[in-house]
Amino acid sequence: MSREVLRIENISKNYGKIETLSSLSLVVERGEMVALIGPSGSGKSTLLNLIGHLIAADSGNIYVEGKSIDEFNNRALAKKIGMVRQNLDLVPQLSVINNVLAGKLSDWSFIKSLVSLVFPMEKELALSALRKVGIEDKYTQQTSKLSGGEQQRVALARLLVQNPDIVLADEPVSSLDPARAEDVLSLMSSIAREENKTLVASIHSVEYARKFFTRVVGLRNGRIEFDMPTEKLTERELQILYSLEVG
Numbered sequence: 001m002s003r004e005v006l007r008i009e010n011i012s013k014n015y016g017k018i019e020t021l022s023s024l025s026l027v028v029e030r031g032e033m034v035a036l037i038g039p040s041g042s043g044k045s046t047l048l049n050l051i052g053h054l055i056a057a058d059s060g061n062i063y064v065e066g067k068s069i070d071e072f073n074n075r076a077l078a079k080k081i082g083m084v085r086q087n088l089d090l091v092p093q094l095s096v097i098n099n100v101l102a103g104k105l106s107d108w109s110f111i112k113s114l115v116s117l118v119f120p121m122e123k124e125l126a127l128s129a130l131r132k133v134g135i136e137d138k139y140t141q142q143t144s145k146l147s148g149g150e151q152q153r154v155a156l157a158r159l160l161v162q163n164p165d166i167v168l169a170d171e172p173v174s175s176l177d178p179a180r181a182e183d184v185l186s187l188m189s190s191i192a193r194e195e196n197k198t199l200v201a202s203i204h205s206v207e208y209a210r211k212f213f214t215r216v217v218g219l220r221n222g223r224i225e226f227d228m229p230t231e232k233l234t235e236r237e238l239q240i241l242y243s244l245e246v247g
Helices: 044-051 074-080 096-104 110-118 123-132 148-162 178-194 206-212 235-242
Strands: 004-015 018-029 033-037 059-064 081-084 166-170 198-202 215-220 223-229
Touching (some): 004 044, 033 044, 033 178, 033 206, 044 166, 096 148, 223 235
Parallel strands (some): 033 198, 166 198
Antiparallel strands (some): 004 018
16 A cells, blocks of 8 residues: 655646746655745745645646646545644634534534534534643633643644644644743644654754654745655755855
């Protein structure tokens, strides 16, 4: 059985005259934890949004387990790919448990989704996910009243309920202080290992990439500068990646 879970072939994306990604290709195997690093504007978020099918490429193809991403309907794609974006996509006015159960919306009918807003469906599933991320006691609270780190945990619990094979995270800890950032990344990487998920995340901190990920991909000007096991990353690669000019 092939371990390849994600294949990106010659993906390009432009916004007007700005080339964000240029003929980028990448293969990710099942269970890998891949950190995307690079300067602002290098194309990290755009790449994740393309994989998550939130935007369309100008050219190239993306395959999930050998099947073109364009062939999946929304429900089938939700089984394969889940995403935590910088804004978390939580509904602040709703309770924690209702935000967690949003991970089931692709499975539920419209009526069941409406009823669940008043009488949460599959409550034990949500509580189990909240238990795994350490905030089961917060399930009745309004999400807006939680700290930033706790809201990150709600988003992770929602992903556990959705149960996708591939987890995408776009700068998941950019708004957190260092202690809470490490806490969330440790939890995210532990869940990926324990649940045998594939994790692809854009990470601003090279230190976090080294500590929590097994593979690092450096992006610059929409192209891959390097792709290697994290332990082989040297200061020379980082100098090339982040310097405006390299002499």
